[in-house]
Amino acid sequence: xxxxxxxxxxxxxxxxxxxxxxxxxxxxxxxxxxxxxxxxxxxxxxxxxxxxxxxxxxxxxxxxxxxxxxxxxxxxxxxxxxxxxxxxxxxxxxxxxxxxxxxxxxxxxxxxxxxx
Amino acid sequence: xxxxxxxxxxxxxxxxxxxxxxxxxxxxxxxxxxxxxxxxxxxxxxxxxxxxxxxxxxxxxxxxxxxxxxxxxxxxxxxxxxxxxxxxxxxxxxxxxxxxxxxxxxxxxxxxxxxxx
Numbered sequence: 001x002x003x004x005x006x007x008x009x010x011x012x013x014x015x016x017x018x019x020x021x022x023x024x025x026x027x028x029x030x031x032x033x034x035x036x037x038x039x040x041x042x043x044x045x046x047x048x049x050x051x052x053x054x055x056x057x058x059x060x061x062x063x064x065x066x067x068x069x070x071x072x073x074x075x076x077x078x079x080x081x082x083x084x085x086x087x088x089x090x091x092x093x094x095x096x097x098x099x100x101x102x103x104x105x106x107x108x109x110x111x112x113x114x115x116x
Numbered sequence: 117x118x119x120x121x122x123x124x125x126x127x128x129x130x131x132x133x134x135x136x137x138x139x140x141x142x143x144x145x146x147x148x149x150x151x152x153x154x155x156x157x158x159x160x161x162x163x164x165x166x167x168x169x170x171x172x173x174x175x176x177x178x179x180x181x182x183x184x185x186x187x188x189x190x191x192x193x194x195x196x197x198x199x200x201x202x203x204x205x206x207x208x209x210x211x212x213x214x215x216x217x218x219x220x221x222x223x224x225x226x227x228x229x230x231x232x233x
Contacts, residue, residue, distance in 0.1 A: 045224035106159045
């Protein structure tokens with residue numbers, strides 16, 4: 001069964017507008033972590049934001065925020081004020097269990113294109 | 117922040133040869149490193165977990181005799197693709213657990229593009 005689902009293969013957004021990238025997950029663990037990574041065409045995986053399952057507040061990092069809805073098992077990434085440099089693949093990932101060093105399971109990815 | 121390097125960044129080899137890829141944590145010690153493979157337009161698939169001083173743990177379906185992993189020190193893990201074939205052509209990415217403020221997270225290397233002719 002797919003544990004991390006990203007239903008948007010591709011998204012377009014106008015420069016300076018906000019965009020939401022969807023991510024839903026499935027786990028029976030009470031303790032888990034959710035991550036978002038950006039992968040530009042160079043291939044490097046860039047860490048964007050993290051949300052722990054026990055964190056009560058939504059995580060924010062600059063223009064990135066994570067809309068965490070635990071009951072719905074969703075962890076959508078919101079990018080505000082999109083920039084041309086935001087064009088890239090975006091991956092949602094989950095780490096199951098309490099061990100922070102645990103392996104990550106990735107979603108299929110969403111290709112974001114920012115239009116000038 | 118934590119930095120992970122990989123070498124080489126790209127390699128082209130003939131079918132049947134072996135290729136070694138190095139993954140280094142540059143400013144921190146990593147007892148655990150991970151190796152992923154990514155085909156074009158697809159997601160990252162975990163191949164194995166590399167633990168310093170012990171045998172790697174391979175994911176189901178990954179041939180341990182073909183993808184040899186050695187984690188000889190707290191800053192270096194190597195992946196050797198033995199007797200490479202064209203179907204092994206892929207983007208190989210390593211990651212290491214590092215700390216960013218109070219939170220541990222995985223930091224990824226820049227990846228190695230392998231092309232087997």
